[in-house]
Structures are given as C-alpha cells and as structure tokens.
Amino acid sequence: MIAYYQLFLFLYRAFISIAATRNSKAKKWVEGRKNWQQQLSSNWKTEPGNSIVWMHCASLGEFEQGRPILEEIKTQNPNSKILLTFFSPSGYEIRKNYNGADHVMYLPMDGASNAKQFLDLIQPDLAVFVKYEFWHYYLAELKSRNIETILVSGIFRPSQPFFQWWGSFHRNMLQNFSHLFVQNAASKELLDGIGLAGKTTVAGDTRFDRVIALAEQWQPVEIADAFCGTDPIIVAGSTWAEDETILAEWMKSNNRYKLIIAPHEIKAENISRLKTLFTNSITFSELSTHNPQPMTHNCLIIDNIGYLSRLYKYATVCYVGGGFNKSGHHNILEAAVYGKPVITGPNFEKFQESVDLKKLGGSSTISNTKELIDVMGQMDISAASTIAENYVKENAGATAAILKWLQEKRLFTNA
Numbered sequence: 001m002i003a004y005y006q007l008f009l010f011l012y013r014a015f016i017s018i019a020a021t022r023n024s025k026a027k028k029w030v031e032g033r034k035n036w037q038q039q040l041s042s043n044w045k046t047e048p049g050n051s052i053v054w055m056h057c058a059s060l061g062e063f064e065q066g067r068p069i070l071e072e073i074k075t076q077n078p079n080s081k082i083l084l085t086f087f088s089p090s091g092y093e094i095r096k097n098y099n100g101a102d103h104v105m106y107l108p109m110d111g112a113s114n115a116k117q118f119l120d121l122i123q124p125d126l127a128v129f130v131k132y133e134f135w136h137y138y139l140a141e142l143k144s145r146n147i148e149t150i151l152v153s154g155i156f157r158p159s160q161p162f163f164q165w166w167g168s169f170h171r172n173m174l175q176n177f178s179h180l181f182v183q184n185a186a187s188k189e190l191l192d193g194i195g196l197a198g199k200t201t202v203a204g205d206t207r208f209d210r211v212i213a214l215a216e217q218w219q220p221v222e223i224a225d226a227f228c229g230t231d232p233i234i235v236a237g238s239t240w241a242e243d244e245t246i247l248a249e250w251m252k253s254n255n256r257y258k259l260i261i262a263p264h265e266i267k268a269e270n271i272s273r274l275k276t277l278f279t280n281s282i283t284f285s286e287l288s289t290h291n292p293q294p295m296t297h298n299c300l301i302i303d304n305i306g307y308l309s310r311l312y313k314y315a316t317v318c319y320v321g322g323g324f325n326k327s328g329h330h331n332i333l334e335a336a337v338y339g340k341p342v343i344t345g346p347n348f349e350k351f352q353e354s355v356d357l358k359k360l361g362g363s364s365t366i367s368n369t370k371e372l373i374d375v376m377g378q379m380d381i382s383a384a385s386t387i388a389e390n391y392v393k394e395n396a397g398a399t400a401a402i403l404k405w406l407q408e409k410r411l412f413t414n415a
Contacts, residue, residue, distance in 0.1 A: 005136055009110060032106040040121050051411065054124040055106055057084070058133045059091035059282070061099075061331065065153045068209040069397040070100055076403070082206045087133060089201075090105055102175070108310040110135040128152060129177075129215040136169075140178035148411060150403055153205050155352060156187040159235035163190055171195075181402050184352050201405070204398035205353065205372040211231065211337040212396055214309050221307055223287050223324050224314050227300045228258065232316040235340075236261045237308045237328035239246035239321030244343060245320065248277045249369040250376070251299065257376075260311055262302035264321060264330075271303045279293045313338045316381060320344050323365065335361065341381055341387030353391075 009282050019026035044050060055070055057063040063086070067157040073080055084101035086092035096104050114251060115137040127149040142149045161167040162174060171194050173179070180196065181203040182188050191200045193356070234257050236247055244263065259278070263270060275281055282301035312318055315356065318335035322328060323345020332342045333353055342363040348354035357363040362384050363377045 002136075005169065013109060015232040025089050028093060029106070029109065030094060032089065033108055033247055035136045036105065036108045037117060040103070040105065040118075043105075044122060046081050046123070049324070050065060050271065051077055051126075052081050052083070052124045053126045053128065054083045054085070054122055054123060055101075055128040056132045056133060057086055057091055058249065059086065059088040060094055062133075062153075063091055063095055063128040064331070065206045067225065068130060068206050068213065068404055069101070069128065069152060072359070072399055073406075076098060083124070085232060086210070089296075105114065107138075112141075113135050115141040119147075126150070126406070131144055131155065134170070134173045134200065134274050136173055139173050143176040148178045148409060149176065150402070150405075152203070153207065153398065154180050154182040154187060155184065155205075155348075156182065156190045156250055162194060171231070179405065181398070181405075182296070190410075196265060201401070204395055205331050206352075206398040207331065207395070208395045209394055209399040211309075211331075211333045211392065214334070215250075215313075215337045218310055221310050221411055223284060223319075224300070224307075224311055227260070227287065227295055228314050231258045232256055233310050233314050234259050234317050235315035236319040237321060237335070238262065238264045240325060242324035243319065243321040243378050244274060244277060246366070246369045246372055250372045252279065253373060254376075257298075257304060257316070259299045260314065261299065261310045262311060266303050266305065268411060271301060274301050306330065309334045315340045317376070318342050332357065334364065336388040337392045339385040341379060341384035341388060343375060353395075357391055360387050361390055394407050 001102055016026050018033040020030040044307060053070070053073060055066050057066055070082055074082065084098065084104045085107040086095070087107055092104065098104055102153055119141055124147055127147055129149070129151050131153045139149065156162065161170040174191070174196060176198065178365065179199045179200050179201065180191060183193065183205045185202055188200050188202050196354055236243065239247070239261060244261070247259065247261065261278070268383060271283060272331065275283070278299040278301065280297050281301050282297040283301045283303045285303050287300065302308070306321045312335040315335065318333045318340045320329050320335060320342055322330045326346065328347045328350045332344065335342050336357065340355065344363065344365050344368045346365050348358065348365055354363060358365065364379065366372045366375055
C-alpha cells in the first residue's frame with residue numbers, strides 16, 4: 001500500500017505544478033513551499049526551557065478550531081514556542097501574520113526526507129493535528145520519536161477508508177496518534193471498533209469555544225448600525241452563486257426585511273455582479289465613502305473581509321452560504337452563538353452542529369426560493385433563537401478537556 005501512497009504523492013506534486021502555471025492558488029501552494037528548509041532555519045529560534053508546539057491545519061476553518069487550544073497553551077505557558085502550518089493557501093494567506101504563533105508556514109509535502117528534516121529543525125514536544133489531514137510520513141516519524149501527537153475536533157464517518165476492509169494503511173496512520181479527541185460518540189464508536197478504544201475521548205468541537213470567545217469580544221459595526229435601523233435583518237454570510245440567486249429572488253417578494261450579504265468571493269467582478277443582481281443595493285465601501293446618506297437601500301453588500309462574525313449579531317435570521325456545494329456550508333456557529341436562527345442550503349449532513357440544530361429546531365435547510373419563502377413565513381423566530389443560543393452554550397468546553405489531558409501528561413509547566 002505504501003507504493004500506492006508514494007504514487008499519490010508523486011501525482012499530486014505533478015498535478016499541482018502543472019496547475020500552478022495557470023491557477024493563482026496552485027501557484028501560491030508551490031511557491032510557498034520553495035526553500036522551506038532555509039526559511040524555517042532562519043525564522044525558527046528556540047531557547048532552552050521552551051516547550052515547543054507544532055499545530056497543523058488544512059485551511060482556515062481548521063485553524064479556527066485549533067486556535068482556542070493554541071491561545072490557551074500560550075496563556076498558561078508563556079514560554080511555549082508555537083509553529084503553525086497550513087496545507088492550503090486559503091488558510092496560510094489569511095493567517096500568515098497571526099501573532100499567536102512564533103512562525104507560520106506551509107507544511108512541506110509529505111515524504112520520508114521532508115518529515116525527518118522538518119522534525120529535526122523544530123524538535124516539537126507536542127504535535128496537534130486539527131480535525132483531519134493524515135500524512136503517513138509525518139505521523140510515522142512523530143511516533144518513532146515518541147513525540148506526543150494528538151488529533152483535536154476529529155469527526156469520522158463509516159464511509160472513510162479507516163473503516164473499510166482494505167483500509168489497513170489508513171488505520172495504521174491513526175495508530176500513530178497518542179490520543180484522538182473527537183466531536184461525537186459516533187466517531188468514538190467507530191474508532192473503538194478498529195482498536196483505538198484506549199486513546200479516544202469525546203471532547204466535542206473546539207469551534208464552540210472559539211465562537212463564544214468571539215462573541216464576548218464583539219464590537220459594533222457603525223455602518224451596519226446605520227443601515228439596519230429598526231428593520232428586521234437577514235445577514236447572509238459566505239454566500240456562493242446558488243445562494244445569491246435564491247436570496248435575490250426572495251427579496252423580490254419581500255417587503256419587510258433588509259439584507260446584509262457577505263459573499264465568499266469579494267473580487268471586483270463578483271461585487272459588480274451582485275450589485276446587478278440586488279438592484280436596490282449599496283456596498284460597504286460606498287457607504288463608508290459617502291456616509292452619512294439616506295438609507296434608501298434594502299441590501300448592503302460587504303465587499304471586504306473581517307466583519308462577518310460581528311455582522312451576524314445584527315440579524316433577525318441568518319443565512320449561511322455554501323450549502324449547495326459538495327463540501328457543504330460554512331460555519332453556522334458564528335451565527336448561532338448570538339442566538340440567531342440559521343438557514344442553509346441542502347448539503348449539511350457532514351456537520352454535526354447542523355444535524356443537531358436542525359433536529360432541535362434552531363436551523364432550517366432550503367433547496368429553492370419557494371422553500372426559503374415558506375421557511376421565512378413559518379419560522380418561530382423567538383423559539384429558534386433560544387434553541388440556537390442554548391445549543392452553543394451547552395456544547396462549550398472541548399478546549400478545557402484537551403488542556404486537562406495535556407496537563408495530566410505534564411507536557412507543560414506553568415511559567
């Protein structure tokens with residue numbers, strides 16, 4: 001099986017190198033990994049007595065899950081040195097200047113030589129993988145060096161290779177972890193069934209802790225205050241074209257709600273398309289430039305980043321985009337933490353929080369404009385709001401559970 005894995009790595013490198021000639025994201029993936037040894041040697045400095053933590057995240061969403069753990073480690077152990085790696089440009093490019101880590105970089109492509117060189121250079125006491133990303137050579141090398149290696153916010157499904165008759169290679173990767181902290185009992189049951197009962201804990205999802213921390217630090221957005229006034233508001237976050245078409249059709253039949261829409265893509269051509277789609281709209285930038293002005297528009301288009309999690313608090317109802325994509329919708333907890341009912345597209349089954357909230361009555365899913373009209377007309381907003389808020393509060397605590405395990409392992413000493 002190792003031969004097939006090596007072939008996969010070879011083909012992946014070849015494909016991404018070809019794609020880099022015409023795709024900007026692929027180009028960043030390739031360019032960001034060039035001369036990684038030299039860059040790491042120059043930027044990674046430690047001193048005797050430092051506890052060294054390496055956290056790896058696939059992309060931005062996984063970083064937000066891992067972030068509460070990093071920040072709590074740093075709070076409790078100020079002398080800790082933290083290295084943060086990303087696989088995807090969409091994570092690295094946004095968080096490359098994250099000041100909670102001592103160095104941020106792309107993870108070098110998996111391979112026996114890279115794994116040895118990488119670990120020789122950083123010498124971690126603890127390795128943390130967030131949710132998924134299982135790289136054979138890195139995990140095997142960590143195991144061979146007796147470095148504590150944990151998975152946090154893991155979630156598993158029966159269809160994954162680990163649980164197939166032919167999945168021994170993948171199961172062996174999981175055996176290299178010291179401990180696996182998973183989101184739900186179903187994941188633990190699956191892992192117990194392949195011999196991991198002794199090192200699996202249901203801790204929950206650290207994203208609950210992250211969104212609670214964000215909500216506690218909430219600050220108003222002056223332009224949103226001016227736009228919203230006393231009207232009921234839908235805040236639509238991280239939307240894609242399918243979401244936007246449905247929302248635009250719904251707005252034609254709506255005479256009550258104003259819409260704040262923060263699209264997933266904020267390039268100029270997409271913002272221009274949205275201004276055409278939502279005929280009575282104004283952008284955040286326009287409102288910033290021309291404020292104050294009469295609020296005659298019923299749609300505010302957010303054409304910059306960094307505001308979405310704060311904007312959800314202004315909502316009467318939240319719509320979270322991406323649910324028409326195969327990968328599923330974006331983070332609904334950023335909205336639910338404020339006690340807001342959530343609506344998404346139909347692809348939600350991969351997300352435990354979406355399954356839970358829909359079952360409880362705190363969220364709804366739609367597949368077309370008619371269903372959105374029906375949901376908005378029938379929703380008990382007050383009841384759904386209470387359900388959403390309570391659900392987030394009741395599921396906090398994953399970070400504390402993981403930190404307790406680390407303390408019991410005596411990996412860190414309070415300094």
